[in-house]
Amino acid sequence: xxxxxxxxxxxxxxxxxxxxxxxxxxxxxxxxxxxxxxxxxxxxxxxxxxxxxxxxxxxxxxxxxxxxxxxxxxxxxxxxxxxxxxxxxxxxxxxxxxxxxxxxxxxxxxxxxxxxxxxxxxxxxxxxxxxxxxxxxxxxxxxxxxxxxxxxxxxxxxxxxxxxxxxxxxxxxxxxxxxxxxxxxxxxxxxxxxxxxxxxxxxxxxxxxxxxxxxxxxxxxxxxxxxxxxxxxxxxxxxxxxxxxxxxxxxxxxxxxxxxxxxxxxxxxxxxxx
Amino acid sequence: xxxxxxxxxxxxxxxxxxxxxxxxxxxxxxxxxxxxxxxxxxxxxxxxxxxxxxxxxxxxxxxxxxxxxxxxxxxxxxxxxxxxxxxxxxxxxxxxxxxxxxxxxxxxxxxxxxxxxxxxxxxxxxxxxxxxxxxxxxxxxxxxxxxxxxxxxxxxxxxxxxxxxxxxxxxxxxxxxxxxxxxxxxxxxxxxxxxxxxxxxxxxxxxxxxxxxxxxxxxxxxxxxxxxxxxxxxxxxxxxxxxxxxxxxxxxxxxxxxxxxxxxx
Ligand SMILES: Nc1ncnc2c1ncn2[C@@H]1O[C@H](COP(=O)(O)OP(=O)(O)O)[C@@H](O)[C@H]1O
Ligand SMILES: [Mg+2]
Numbered sequence: 001x002x003x004x005x006x007x008x009x010x011x012x013x014x015x016x017x018x019x020x021x022x023x024x025x026x027x028x029x030x031x032x033x034x035x036x037x038x039x040x041x042x043x044x045x046x047x048x049x050x051x052x053x054x055x056x057x058x059x060x061x062x063x064x065x066x067x068x069x070x071x072x073x074x075x076x077x078x079x080x081x082x083x084x085x086x087x088x089x090x091x092x093x094x095x096x097x098x099x100x101x102x103x104x105x106x107x108x109x110x111x112x113x114x115x116x117x118x119x120x121x122x123x124x125x126x127x128x129x130x131x132x133x134x135x136x137x138x139x140x141x142x143x144x145x146x147x148x149x150x151x152x153x154x155x156x157x158x159x160x161x162x163x164x165x166x167x168x169x170x171x172x173x174x175x176x177x178x179x180x181x182x183x184x185x186x187x188x189x190x191x192x193x194x195x196x197x198x199x200x201x202x203x204x205x206x207x208x209x210x211x212x213x214x215x216x217x218x219x220x221x222x223x224x225x226x227x228x229x230x231x232x233x234x235x236x237x238x239x240x241x242x243x244x245x246x247x248x249x250x251x252x253x254x255x256x257x258x259x260x261x262x263x264x265x266x267x268x269x270x271x272x273x274x
Numbered sequence: 275x276x277x278x279x280x281x282x283x284x285x286x287x288x289x290x291x292x293x294x295x296x297x298x299x300x301x302x303x304x305x306x307x308x309x310x311x312x313x314x315x316x317x318x319x320x321x322x323x324x325x326x327x328x329x330x331x332x333x334x335x336x337x338x339x340x341x342x343x344x345x346x347x348x349x350x351x352x353x354x355x356x357x358x359x360x361x362x363x364x365x366x367x368x369x370x371x372x373x374x375x376x377x378x379x380x381x382x383x384x385x386x387x388x389x390x391x392x393x394x395x396x397x398x399x400x401x402x403x404x405x406x407x408x409x410x411x412x413x414x415x416x417x418x419x420x421x422x423x424x425x426x427x428x429x430x431x432x433x434x435x436x437x438x439x440x441x442x443x444x445x446x447x448x449x450x451x452x453x454x455x456x457x458x459x460x461x462x463x464x465x466x467x468x469x470x471x472x473x474x475x476x477x478x479x480x481x482x483x484x485x486x487x488x489x490x491x492x493x494x495x496x497x498x499x500x501x502x503x504x505x506x507x508x509x510x511x512x513x514x515x516x517x518x519x520x521x522x523x524x525x526x527x528x529x530x531x532x533x534x535x536x537x538x539x
Binding site (some may be wrong): 040058064069072073075091092094096098101102104106107108117118120121138151 | 367426428429431432433434435436437438442446447450452527528529532
């Protein structure tokens with residue numbers, strides 16, 4: 001558990017300089033179901049700083065999606081508190097964008113209109129955000145696809161559209177729940193590079209849930225490892241690899257060592273989501 | 275693409291069923307000639323066509339009556355079916371009370387209770403409309419419920435994360451999502467409504483194709499019967515095509531229309 005204390009020191013250093021952007025404080029979640037309560041998260045406490053990229057890995061059903069939905073205000077905490085930019089989360093906050101495993105694009109809207117759905121739903125000014133949407137499409141290489149419909153796009157392009165939609169209202173936080181889980185390995189690697197670049201250019205605070213350990217290590221500043229359900233923090237690892245990272249770095253001894261250490265948690269506990 | 279006129283006709287959507295019908299007519303005629311089937315069992319196609327032409331003014335007039343009753347019943351099915359489906363899709367309580375009853379009601383043979391409508395509503399168009407409504411109602415309810423209930427959980431989560439209101443979610447997500455399913459139900463409904471109208475005409479009416487069928491049957495006028503059946507099928511096909519057209523206009527994005535859509539978009 002030395003890694004946990006090292007991360008505490010890490011956030012302590014930064015905490016003096018800046019308020020954490022997301023504060024998760026003693027959060028638990030118990031689902032009330034017809035078959036009785038399902039304890040999904042044990043008390044969970046950690047902070048995310050502005051501009052930080054955190055990846056969360058853990059066994060299937062340990063409560064990763066639950067945690068993400070709590071931060072997104074889609075579920076209410078059973079106990080504890082979540083604050084985003086200092087404000088307690090009660091219902092979906094303004095400054096969050098979400099990407100799910102499936103791109104959930106509307107079949108009857110073209111790419112640009114799918115991105116602008118965020119603006120429409122939030123009753124923001126279309127005129128004001130149209131250039132922003134177009135800039136995001138250009139940044140993700142979709143500038144020529146704005147008028148295409150979802151079924152005309154590849155899986156990777158659909159997910160890039162979903163990312164643009166999550167970013168178009170310029171939120172400070174980007175939440176991603178296994179966003180590349182449905183893509184083939186090659187596309188996935190390309191999307192990892194792309195996400196790193198998007199994060200670099202937009203300076204968002206990212207919380208990425210993934211079941212790929214290499215993906216977590218490749219992208220994140222810190223990797224949070226969760227235990228089996230009810231999920232709690234098993235360890236938090238700092239990733240001290242230089243940025244920008246290239247795919248070649250996956251062969252780097254430090255990368256391999258960290259990935260192995262993380263993998264160790266799951267072989268000790270049981271199996272990983274995959 | 276340079277295709278010969280012959281193959282172009284063969285590949286066009288409307289020509290194929292017509293060719294098939296022509297082929298079936300030829301086989302029909304041949305069977306009658308070869309097996310010497312007497313005309314009081316099966317009329318020859320040519321006699322049917324003759325009767326169709328001869329009786330056309332009457333058949334056309336009566337087919338209008340049937341069409342009115344069908345459209346009336348179909349309209350009522352939409353008017354009551356879609357709100358009913360919305361209640362079922364959005365309220366667990368309504369679903370648990372109403373849905374089983376609705377399914378149960380479908381196992382009541384409507385042909386058997388149709389005479390009751392005559393007792394209740396007389397010989398006018400009303401019993402026909404009710405009969406058409408009873409057959410057309412259920413498919414609309416079922417497919418509309420399916421349409422609204424099949425919106426993905428993640429889609430709704432996404433909408434909530436965008437702080438969408440209930441009305442926004444309904445108008446921008448659920449309703450368009452449900453439209454293809456609703457139209458599938460409408461197509462089944464409109465064809466069943468024709469059957470319902472004719473059933474209504476069978477049991478108590480002095481107009482409509484169902485009535486013509488009754489009379490022709492009584493007179494052993496098989497060519498007229500077959501001519502009436504042809505007209506009846508035509509009504510069904512035309513109404514189906516009309517719903518299909520409205521569907522194409524309203525949901526050009528749907529998978530079933532994509533080739534056309536791609537060409538025009
Ligand atoms: N709506 C729900 N009702 C009841 N139990 C749920 C619900 N959603 C998730 N769970 C349970 O909570 C646990 C955590 O689920 P989830 O957060 O989806 O896990 P993960 O994303 O890590 O695979 C699982 O055991 C799951 O069965
Ligand atoms: Mg999950």
